[in-house]
Amino acid sequence: MTNPSLLILPGDGIGPEVMAEVRKIIDWFGAKRGIVFDVSEDLVGGAAYDLHGTPLHDDTMAKAQAADAVLLGAVGGPKYDVLDFSVKPERGLLRLRKEMDLFSNLRPAQCFDALADFSSLKKDVVAGLDIMIVRELTSGVYFGEPRGIFKEGNERVGINTQRYTESEIARVARSAFELAMRRDKKLCSMEKANVMESGILWREVVTEVGKDYPEVELSHMYADAGAMQLTRWPKQFDVIVTDNLFGDLLSDLAAMLTGSLGMLPSASLGAPMANGRPKALYEPVHGSAPDIAGQGKANPIACILSFAMALRYSFDQGEEAARLEAAIEKVLADGARTADLMGPDGGTPVSTSGMGDAILAALDASI
Ligand code: NAD
Numbered sequence: 001m002t003n004p005s006l007l008i009l010p011g012d013g014i015g016p017e018v019m020a021e022v023r024k025i026i027d028w029f030g031a032k033r034g035i036v037f038d039v040s041e042d043l044v045g046g047a048a049y050d051l052h053g054t055p056l057h058d059d060t061m062a063k064a065q066a067a068d069a070v071l072l073g074a075v076g077g078p079k080y081d082v083l084d085f086s087v088k089p090e091r092g093l094l095r096l097r098k099e100m101d102l103f104s105n106l107r108p109a110q111c112f113d114a115l116a117d118f119s120s121l122k123k124d125v126v127a128g129l130d131i132m133i134v135r136e137l138t139s140g141v142y143f144g145e146p147r148g149i150f151k152e153g154n155e156r157v158g159i160n161t162q163r164y165t166e167s168e169i170a171r172v173a174r175s176a177f178e179l180a181m182r183r184d185k186k187l188c189s190m191e192k193a194n195v196m197e198s199g200i201l202w203r204e205v206v207t208e209v210g211k212d213y214p215e216v217e218l219s220h221m222y223a224d225a226g227a228m229q230l231t232r233w234p235k236q237f238d239v240i241v242t243d244n245l246f247g248d249l250l251s252d253l254a255a256m257l258t259g260s261l262g263m264l265p266s267a268s269l270g271a272p273m274a275n276g277r278p279k280a281l282y283e284p285v286h287g288s289a290p291d292i293a294g295q296g297k298a299n300p301i302a303c304i305l306s307f308a309m310a311l312r313y314s315f316d317q318g319e320e321a322a323r324l325e326a327a328i329e330k331v332l333a334d335g336a337r338t339a340d341l342m343g344p345d346g347g348t349p350v351s352t353s354g355m356g357d358a359i360l361a362a363l364d365a366s367i
Contacts, residue, residue: 004277004315006037007067009044009060012080012089013288014298014352015073021300021356022071022307025324028363033320035311040067044096045075045089045288055092064096068273069280069314071307072096074288089288097137100279102268103168104175105137106309107251107285109234110325111258114332117343118259121231126257131237132183133254134176135247137268139168140198142244162198164243169205175269175278176241177213182318186238188219190226190246202243223250230254261286262299262340265306267313280314282306292339296351299338301328304359327362331355 006026010019029035042048042060049055055075064070075089085091096102111119111129119126144161151157173189180187189206191199203220210218221229223246229236230250234257242250255264264286270279284302292298305328312321336358337347350358 003036003038004068005066006039006310007063007070008039008041009064009070009072010041010047011044011073011075011288012046012077013074013290013293014286015045015075015288017293017296017298017352018284018300018303019071019073021352021359022303024356024360025304025307025363028360029311029320032363032367035315035317035320044072044092046077046080048092049080049083049087049089053087055087055089056095061095061099064100064281065279068275068277069282069310070096070100071303071310072281072283073303074284074286076288077290077293093283096281097268100268100270100281101138102270102279102281103136103138104172104269104278105135105247105251106179106267106269106313107133107135107247107255108265108305108309109133109251109254109258112263112329112332114329114335115259115263115341115343118341119257121257125233125235129234129258131234131254132179132239133247133251134172134179134239134241135251136164136168136172136241136243137247138244139164140244162196162243162245164198164201166201166205169202170209171271173206173209173241174212176239177209177216180216180239181213184238185216186219187216188221188226188237188240190221190223190240190242190250192223192246193220194222198243206241226250227253230257255285260299260340262302262338263305264302265309267306267309269313277314280310282310282314296353297339298352299340300352300356301338301359304328304356323363323366324359327359327366330362330365331358334358 010016141162144163191202193199308321311317335347
């Protein structure tokens with residue numbers, strides 16, 4: 001049997017630094033748990049532009065399409081700000097998402113107990129929080145036509161169109177129900193069915209798809225009420241599914257309940273491939289952080305947690321993903337802190353590689 005393949009795209013800025021720590025973790029799983037990947041590495045973003053004059057070479061795109069999963073660091077940086085829009089580093093990432101047709105964006109909001117003080121909310125509201133927002137990523141108001149700025153009489157009018165087909169709603173709903181089945185079997189769908197026809201259709205289609213998942217407790221909430229409930233008592237939720245625009249806002253809101261940008265992973269999933277695995281891109285939520293790049297200050301945990309998501313959602317290694325998450329929890333509880341996590345409780349300052357090494361030691365202790 002061949003090993004599953006993993007394409008690694010470190011990218012720019014702190015991308016290569018945090019990815020170096022993920023490589024150590026991947027090697028650990030190979031050596032100590034017999035979970036071996038065929039790992040290949042390539043360029044994306046500014047790094048690809050520097051070599052090829054494009055932020056994503058066609059060969060790299062083809063490798064991404066063929067890989068069982070893609071793990072990306074971050075792209076962008078001030079050096080590339082002057083480039084034409086068509087070759088900006090972010091275009092490489094957008095091309096990956098678009099051509100792989102990654103319609104389901106998973107953004108967990110998980111609060112590690114040791115970091116509960118970092119939240120802007122009271123500790124008891126966020127401690128132990130573990131929810132997942134599923135955002136539709138490839139349709140809705142960011143893509144709908146007509147769009148543009150037009151002249152109407154003697155003033156301009158800006159137009160964007162919220163548009164969803166039944167099949168677009170059904171496929172992201174299905175992915176959210178599947179996720180709910182692996183978790184607490186509780187799904188809340190959020191839209192604005194009170195004022196938007198696309199919201200009415202969203203609610204109808206999600207309800208229809210739900211008939212295939214009788215074990216999942218489905219509820220519906222208007223997205224504005226959802227935002228209030230997320231800040232009031234977020235632990236009432238397990239999985240939330242919502243459209244592109246509301247998901248953009250709600251996932252940022254939920255993520256920030258838990259503290260630092262350096263802690264937030266994400267997954268973007270598409271349709272199943274011939275081997276049954278979904279097309280998948282895993283990446284931290286943060287960018288290339290040029291202000292701290294090259295200084296050993298970056299927190300690698302968001303990228304390492306993205307690999308944990310890959311273990312769980314692409315490679316059916318949920319127990320090993322939990323092992324990795326528990327190792328991170330332990331390291332944080334023991335007080336290891338990269339610069340972004342240094343708070344009022346003090347803690348032991350560690351570098352990017354120091355954090356990676358501490359997680360490896362905790363993994364060693366777990367077996
Ligand atoms: P950013 O996420 O790179 O940084 C925002 C702040 O958070 C900075 O102060 C940074 O030092 C800090 N930070 C981010 N990640 C961190 C980590 N892992 N550890 C510790 N601190 C961390 O956002 P930005 O500054 O707005 O953008 C910088 C560049 O990244 C831009 O070129 C932007 O276009 C790009 N960007 C890329 C992505 C992506 O690749 N997915 C996402 C957002 C921004």
